Amino acid sequence: MAVQRPVDASSHVYLIDGSGYIFRAYHALPPLTRSDGTPVGAVQGFCNMLWKLLEDINHGEKPTHLAVIFDHSGKTFRNDLYPLYKAHRPPAPEDLVPQFALIREATRAFGTPSVEVENFEADDLIATYARQAEAKGARVSIISSDKDLMQLVSDRITLFDTMKNKRIDADGVFEKFGVGPERVIDVQALAGDSADNVPGVPGIGVKTAALLINEYGDLDTLLERAGEIKQNARREKLIAHADDARMSRQLVTLDCDSPLNAQLDEFGITDPDAEPLVAFLKKMEFRTFTRKVEETLGGPAADETGSATAPIDRSQYECVTTMAQLQDWIERSYTAGVIAVDTETDALSSNAAGLVGISMATAPGKACYIPLAHIDPAATGDMFDTGKAPEQLPMEAALAALKPLFESPAVLKIGQNFKYDLGVLTRYGIDVAPIDDTMLISYVMDAGLHGHGMDALAEMHLGHTCVPFKEVCGSGKNQISFDKVPLDKATEYAAEDADVTLRLWEILKPAMVAKKKSTVYETLERPMPAVLSAMENCGIKVDPDQLKRLSSEFAQKMAGAEAAAHEAAGRNFNVASPKQLGEILFDEMGLPGGKKTKTGAWSTDAAMLDDLAAEGHALPVALLEYRQFAKLKSTYADALFAAINPKTGRVHTSFSLAATTTGRLSSNEPNLQNIPIRTEEGRRIREVFIAEPGNVLVAADYSQIELRLLAEIANVDTLKDAFRHGADIHAMTASEVFGVAVEGMDPMVRRKAKAINFGVIYGISAFGLAKQIDVSREEAKNFINAYFEKFPGIMAYMDKMKDEVKARGYVETIFGRRCHFPGIAEKNPNMRQFAERQAINAPLQGAAADIIRRAMIRMPDAIQRAKLDARMLLQVHDELIFEVPEGQAEDMIALSKKVMSEACRPALELSVPLDVDANAGKTWGEAH
Structure with missing residues (x-):
């Protein structure tokens, strides 16, 4: 007071x-x-x-x-x-x-x-x-x-x-x-x-x-x-x-x-009175804050040990090194019915990492670490090495004891980014189920607002700072793998992960129910870790010899483009140096349109070079060609070769479930989502993805799914009719907008309509369209205006999404996925307009992502029921890639079309058909 x-x-x-x-x-x-x-x-x-x-x-x-x-x-x-x-x-x-x-x-x-x-x-x-x-x-x-x-x-x-x-x-x-x-x-x-x-x-x-x-x-x-x-x-x-x-x-x-x-x-200032302040904080349900205030101002602890917000005491964690201890924890786990599980490994890739230990938590503050493969950090590995491994359980015996628990339908297993742990444990013969994932629970509530890693969530919801990995394993050249961490430190770090995960689950799961996002989580998120971990472990075969040939060929073409660039410039220079390039283009050659960056150097980005190349200047043309082949060589040919797992001969990507705002999956190490398809040289990369002998690859791809969803969501009858009757949607659009007959249509006119159709989804501007189809900005503006006059429902949809994101800060897909865009509140008008364009596209891209997720979740059971020996290998945006024996290719094509086209049902019955193109081939390029 x-x-x-x-x-x-x-x-x-x-x-x-x-x-x-x-x-x-x-x-x-x-x-x-x-x-x-x-x-x-x-x-x-x-x-x-x-x-x-x-x-x-x-x-x-x-x-x-x-x-x-x-x-x-x-x-x-x-x-x-x-x-x-x-x-x-x-x-x-x-x-x-x-x-x-x-x-x-x-x-x-x-x-x-x-x-x-x-x-x-x-x-x-x-x-x-x-x-x-x-x-x-x-x-x-x-x-x-x-x-x-x-x-x-x-x-x-x-x-x-x-x-x-x-x-x-x-x-x-x-x-x-x-x-x-x-x-x-x-x-x-x-x-x-x-x-x-x-x-x-x-x-x-x-x-x-x-x-x-x-x-x-x-x-x-x-x-x-x-x-x-x-x-x-x-x-x-x-x-x-x-x-x-x-x-x-x-x-x-x-x-x-x-x-x-x-x-x-x-x-006049005094300390707050604990009673009214604590009463208010409890009414607001700020559990962590309440405890902090009570501890500071006096009074009983807000939460007793065992609650999600009780203080975290790492010294209480147990290191399990005997079978008696392990059996005790297993019995506690069955009694609890809900446990958190986390694995510690010696590498980052789940399909290549060796299991080092497992941590479990049965209640907040009640956690253990089970070391399985730690080694003496001083061990040299040579014949004179006298170092001894620390006391720990034999891995085979420990996993045999844990397997019934981890596979028991009576005990819910909770993880943070559980896909990784599932991938590791599956390779050790344990199929963990049923599961909950705190990362995905957070993601369905707050996609676009913040990260969903455990450290960030612990700070946000528990007010707790987790032990940093570098504090345990070091960083840079001094970093050690987890199997060399002493058991006392390993226990504090690993058991804390399980403890924090369980505490987060106790807070986030009820919050998700309150926000009415349980259906999104149960139907679109919770089944995905198991599906993706199986795909990651399976991987896809690539042809190493073909990759070497491509790398060599791209290197030669880089050299040719470099020589052409030197000839156009009239002297030799480092084509990879933006500084030298800018000086030649704008200082020495005096080409128009030069712009300087904040550092005072000339800008030589792709857009600038595209503009100069369009005007017929030889040097920008050579430079663009050089950059194209350099990217093909380093990002694809060389990176894919380096990514081949020596044990499997296959490439194993890692899919990220919570990395985008819209629910779209991303992949990394290597990134297989951006394999180029627009150029002939880029398409050759897909030819290196091959099937095992006796097998073929089947590629099944949704046809124009986002345009179909636009027709559905914006309720554009003309477009819906065209899709229902299998019409050429771009030719139909050209006919409507430009007033020309479909029969005998100039391909260039259809190309313009195609650019508008796809551009509208991403909020394309007159400037952007003009550049894409090589017309004046005024012409492009007239095209867009004519488009909206013919399809007023699309403009109404766009305006509705803008209004929604301004009022609520988010938009939702037809399946209830919420996509937040905090940029809509920015003062900078460019950032606000960017958020508006994202909000227009998100319900379409997000719904497409939701649909292919539903298809992926159903596919393993469908393959098993059809008695096919097929494996789902990759998801690339709107496409799924399978590997199947040659004799089952046609059955797999038919099955993929059926499952994917019916993925919305029974939740939604669309008035527009979801058409799926599917083909088989010895390579991905042949099947695509």
Whole structure:
């Protein structure tokens, strides 16, 4: 509770910009809801920031007085002066509005005075309190980084940005505005403020404004002598907009004599009272925060040991080195019915890593580590080595004991990125099921908002920092594999992983239910780890000899392109050096259109070279050819050869389930999602993927799935009819938009329609379309306008997605997958427009990703029921690749078409058919 304490020269007053705190808190943390669905993410962030400030105060120089100052809702006196003041400000996010009252309640729970006055902004109240305190000789810290408050800075008043732990004094103000605090108002009057719709003088920014004020002394003198300014445009704008500048000065000047409903003396600071604060935090369901407050302020622990938010004590973990211990943990696991499991290995790739140990947790704080293949870190491995392995269980015996537990349907096994562990354990003869995956539970709730790795989730939901891997294994040249880690350190690290995973599950699983995302998780996420780990372990065969030949051939073509580039330049140079290339193109050859980067070097990106090549310049053509072959050689031919597993002769990629916002899978080490298909040279890469002798590859690909989904979701009858009747969709579009007959259509006209069809999905601009189909920007704009006139449902869909993402921050697929785009709240218009384009495409790309996931989940059982000896090897966007005996190829083609085309059912019955193209061949290229 605050106390009455007079303010005098010995006082230090803290004034918190409450509204600034709110918006920082809202954007700093992912959305969070209570069990009743009430959004409380900003409340939690606000409480965290206020608590941290109080903690920092207790560890440093204590203020004597503290208050939180809020904006009052509604108009202010500035709107009477200028009705358009803040007129462009978007309304507060929908999920933030109900949190305003809760945040004020939080302030009361902390026992911190809060002030707001109708018709006045928080900045005016802060200004009034700050000047009053300054007049009494007190020091003032304004807890804010708001530039509008910098006009208040003086010898006794500073701004304190607690997020950056940075104080802003007069020097800091000069760094920001180029003038001292006493002239900030004049600079702001000239520069205006687009965020608050303060007009200022058009064309004059902060730097120019500071230059003018420093030259003429103040705003009034500048405006009186504006006719003396030599620059014509600047002079004319200052004369024409002098009244705007004077009005802007009134708008930006803080009222230091605002009416107040509380006095400074009432803000005497004391520690919070535990009882009301804990009661509020419990009501908000902030379990970790509640425990922290109770531990700090006294009282019973918020959670007893065994709860998800109880303190983590690594010293309590058990290292299991006897069969008796192991049997005890197995019995505990059956009793618990739910356990967390994690594997430790000696490598990163699940299909090549050796199992080193297994950790388990049966309850929060109750975890163990079972070492299986640790070695003496001092061992040399030679005949004179006297090092001994640490005491541990024989792997075969331990795995034999664990296998029934891990395969028991009566015990739920929980993992974090469980696909990796499944892949490892499957190779050791254990098929773990049933499972839950905390990474995927987090992903279905918050895709696009933050990462879903265990360390990040532990910080976010448990307030806990996990032991870093480098702390256990080192980094760089000094890094050791996990099998060389001493057992005491290994136990702390590994058991913590299982403990944290179980705690996260206890928090995230109920939250997922509250957010109504269980169906998405159960149908699209939970089955995928088992499907993908099987595909990863299987891998796909490649022809190493063909890869060597391609690498050599690409190298020769690189050399040819390099020679052509040297000839076009008139001298030798390093074609891989952007600096040398830029100097030759723009300094020596004087080619047009050169642009410099922030570093002052010429830009030589692909777009720039494409533009120059289109104009017929020989050097850019040779350089583009060189880069194409260099990428084919290094990224594909050489990388694929290096990725061949020596034991299997196959390439084993790793699929990432939670790496995209839309649910689309990605692959890495190597990346098989971007095998090129647009050029003849690129398509040759697919020829190196081959079937084993006696087998063939079957490639099954959804035909134009995103366009079909666009027709369905946007309800475009013309497009739906075309798809239902198997029409040439691009020719039909060309006929509709350009008014030409389908029969005998010019292929170039169809190409233009195809570019529009696919471009619209990704929010293509007139500029982008013009470049793609080689027409003027005006022509491209007319094409797009004609397209939307013919298909108004598409424009309506696009507008709807824009509205949804602006209002909610996310859009959803037809299966309920939520895709967040926080960029929609960015101040930068380019970033906002990019988020809009993403939001338009996400329901289409996301639905396509959901559909192929559903097909992949059904495929193993379908293959087994059909008694086929087929294996699913790869997923590449809308395509699945299988390996099957030659005699079963036609059956596999028929089965893949059936399963994939019916993947939506029974959840959804689309009015547009999902056509699937499927073919067989000895190579992927032949089957594609």
